[in-house]
Amino acid sequence: MPSATRYQPLGDSALNIPFGDQIDPEINQRVHAFADLIQHEPLNGIGECVPTYCSLLVHYDPLQLSYQEIIEWLKAKSEITNYQLPVPSSRLIEIPTRYDGEDLEFVTQHNHLSIEEVIRIHSETEYRVYMMGFTPGFAYMGKLDSKIVTPRLDSPRQLVKAGSVGIAGEQAGIYPIDSPGGWRLIGRTEVKLFDLDRDPPFLFAPNDRVKFVPV
């Protein structure tokens, strides 16, 4: 089991548990594995877990659990070495994508590649959902192949339409709703990432695998 080296209080009702200090698939896997272990048989008073790139935030109720109690329990959990993640450990989600984004040209020039090559490289990679945040249903995916890594815009657009497929640095993502945004837009999808009339409402979950399929 992943060694969580430190337990950092975030106020008196949440704990931040760092597993590393860079965006890295193995570090991120440890975050998800520990979140899974905690939620498998949670102690009374443990609330939700929020996995992020290299740390896990655990919310708890200080009326039921003291700081000492939760630390002791987490330490004991982190010593468990034979926990098997439930199978399947992650789903593969395919996203039909039309590669006609406003910044596709920029991405080709920045990386000295043709449009076909950028599309091929982007769509051949299998991404992981490292974490979700920013807005309901927004998945931070990685890692982008180094051949097409492109920095984000200097200043964000006022409006990025829902369904826009974008890249920023080593990350890939899709905007779930109309919002301002600073990512480089390379395509569009009709798929709805967040739909309250659907069950479940979220298309993605942390640790899912994703592939973009050119249409």
Add this chain to the structure above:
Amino acid sequence: MPLEVLDASPLTTIQDLGRFGYQRFGVPASGAMDAFALRAANELVGNKQSEAGIEIGLSDASFVASDPCLIAVTGAGFELRVNDRPMNLWTTIYARKGWEIKILKTSEVLGAWAYLGIGGGVTVKEVLGSRSTYLRGRFGGFEGRALEAGDVIPIRESSLNIERAGRTLPQDKRPHYEEKMIEIILGPQDDHFAHETIQIFLSSEYEITPTSDRMGYRLHGSPLTHRGSPDIISDGLARGAIQIPANGQPILMMSDHATTGGYPKIAAVVSADIPIVAQRLFVGAGLAPAQRGQPQNRQPQGLPLRFRQTPIESAQERYRVMMMNLKRIVEPEENFYFS
């Protein structure tokens, strides 16, 4: 027994204690800015503390009930008039059918949020397990938006225990809203700041600027410089967390805060002090009706905030004591008059 909205401030929304279990999908917890006040309003009218009520923000709102009911208004900086008579806050009131319930923002110095609890509780449809409104996401509460004149709010039918009228939560059992010192726990990224900078943070006065809202309070005071980069790899956020972006001015996470963020967090406000911080007036906001029409340079001066470190164990103990106070409602005094 529906409740009709006669008038509502733009920040009047339906809230319960929050939407939990979906933060890992990017859904903020939302919920009442001053959760203690909402819990108290519910206790006073005989509801479970977790029932949905109406949060009234920064200026006036008024309602009328279509049947007799028990109500209670809690919070800070507001006054209550029922059927045109002044009534106490933090007190159970019996309202007859057709009586106008007016919640008026009167203090220029303190308070931002009032809570209307109604016997039975608000019963709008739940979204993702909660009746709280997430304004930015446009879901939850009343059609995902602030209340407007003419809205009809569903209330659960419940027996009217009229003997509850006049009960009150005594002043000394409520949060000390005028308290200037706010307790914090340092971290998790306090190591991103030099020792001297942390001392500046713990000795400065901060005011809440007008660009604040239900997502976060943007503070203004002595800027805090970072040791290294002003960015971190995005990690989890919680209510009360204090981020320091590149410009050095703190942002305090409130009910609708984003679930993750990429600025270092120097500290987080303890649970017991979130209601107090929530009720700090924004500079320039919440002008009482009497002040409208006066020259624009007359800005209300709210109480500033100052931060003090505290051990987690004391913070949690204070929170337990505060929550137990919710059960210390007392019977009306003999001369309490209502009709």
